[in-house]
Amino acid sequence: MIEFKDVSKTFSLGKRDVHAVKNVSLSISKGEIFGIIGFSGAGKSTLLRLVNMLERPTSGTIFIQDIDVSKLSSKDLRTRRRNIGMIFQNFNLFNSRTVAGNIAYPLKLAGTPKREINKRVKELLNFVGLADKEKDFPDQLSGGQKQRVGIARALATSPDILICDEATSALDPDTTADILKLLKKVNRDLGITILLITHEMHVIQSICDKVAVMEDGEVIEDGNVFETFTDPQHETTQRFIHSVQSDLPSKQILKEWRSSGGGKLYRVIFKGDATNDPVLSTITKKHDVDFNIVYGAVRELQEKLFGNLIVSFTGDASAVQNVLNELNTIVELEEVIENEG
Numbered sequence: 001m002i003e004f005k006d007v008s009k010t011f012s013l014g015k016r017d018v019h020a021v022k023n024v025s026l027s028i029s030k031g032e033i034f035g036i037i038g039f040s041g042a043g044k045s046t047l048l049r050l051v052n053m054l055e056r057p058t059s060g061t062i063f064i065q066d067i068d069v070s071k072l073s074s075k076d077l078r079t080r081r082r083n084i085g086m087i088f089q090n091f092n093l094f095n096s097r098t099v100a101g102n103i104a105y106p107l108k109l110a111g112t113p114k115r116e117i118n119k120r121v122k123e124l125l126n127f128v129g130l131a132d133k134e135k136d137f138p139d140q141l142s143g144g145q146k147q148r149v150g151i152a153r154a155l156a157t158s159p160d161i162l163i164c165d166e167a168t169s170a171l172d173p174d175t176t177a178d179i180l181k182l183l184k185k186v187n188r189d190l191g192i193t194i195l196l197i198t199h200e201m202h203v204i205q206s207i208c209d210k211v212a213v214m215e216d217g218e219v220i221e222d223g224n225v226f227e228t229f230t231d232p233q234h235e236t237t238q239r240f241i242h243s244v245q246s247d248l249p250s251k252q253i254l255k256e257w258r259s260s261g262g263g264k265l266y267r268v269i270f271k272g273d274a275t276n277d278p279v280l281s282t283i284t285k286k287h288d289v290d291f292n293i294v295y296g297a298v299r300e301l302q303e304k305l306f307g308n309l310i311v312s313f314t315g316d317a318s319a320v321q322n323v324l325n326e327l328n329t330i331v332e333l334e335e336v337i338e339n340e341g
């Protein structure tokens with residue numbers, strides 16, 4: 001659907017070059033919700049501007065629905081752009097137009113007949129849950145309602161792709177959850193591919209199928225959200241994940257555990273089927289070892305379970321070693337080292 005092949009974008013600022021995007025190769029399939037996460041300045045917005053063809057790559061190619069958009073004429077670009085809807089952090093609504101007027105705007109630009117526009121606007125108002133706000137102006141709406149108008153407007157020309165530029169960053173947590181739910185509905189019910197950028201890991205965790213982590217213009221890690229969350233490879237990815245789920249007790253608690261004579265601690269990671277079986281109790285019972293879950297949780301991610309527990313084992317040293325050996329064949333296991341946390 002969207003394919004980046006070795007794409008770079010360099011801005012020349014007088015004598016200085018800014019390499020905003022460096023050698024990015026990414027593949028976004030039809031029907032996916034694909035999230036790009038990165039800290040400020042990582043190159044996310046530039047990547048989006050390359051997708052909606054507001055910038056041309058310095059090198060590399062970008063295919064959108066099998067068309068190499070880096071080679072299109074300006075006129076063809078304008079036509080292709082209608083196939084991509086976009087929503088923004090600050091909504092970008094026309095304050096002088098009503099809600100209906102905002103949603104109708106792209107249809108007017110496309111020369112759609114008035115009766116058809118009215119019908120489509122009503123349909124979209126129902127879809128985003130704003131049927132009673134048709135005649136209101138943006139400044140009479142809450143942030144969440146404004147973003148619903150933004151979504152309706154982006155969907156007006158029935159695009160195949162929706163791009164979301166930090167679409168929930170200006171909203172409170174409850175409203176964010178509502179808007180993310182609506183985006184999921186856009187994806188599931190209308191089959192629209194969604195590409196979003198964010199600096200918030202909980203957005204990725206809530207609705208994305210795939211994620212790419214950007215740093216300093218490069219994609220440093222990408223893949224399925226479940227795999228990335230449960231086995232992050234890069235330190236920056238780990239930092240993002242820790243922002244939504246702490247997987248260790250605080251340093252203070254660890255210190256108290258050590259000073260009160262607590263034994264070695266192990267991180268036990270369960271994924272998928274292993275979360276359904278009483279692995280810990282079965283194996284420890286067999287070897288006559290006791291276990292104590294000191295910290296952790298089992299979470300749901302992409303409709304799969306993922307457990308991350310910090311456990312101590314007590315018993316005969318060789319029996320504990322047998323437990324560790326056996327556990328190691330079923331789940332991921334590692335000792336929690338002294339300076340972690």
Ligand SMILES: Nc1ncnc2c1ncn2[C@@H]1O[C@H](COP(=O)(O)OP(=O)(O)OP(=O)(O)O)[C@@H](O)[C@H]1O
Nearest residue numbers: 011018019020038039040041042043044045046047
């Ligand atoms: N038009 C431009 N001219 C010159 N430099 C630019 C331009 N656009 C972006 N940059 C630079 O490219 C780098 C990447 O910027 P970009 O806006 O893509 O990052 P970002 O990840 O979206 O950051 P933020 O979350 O803060 O918006 C930055 O160093 C930025 O200053």
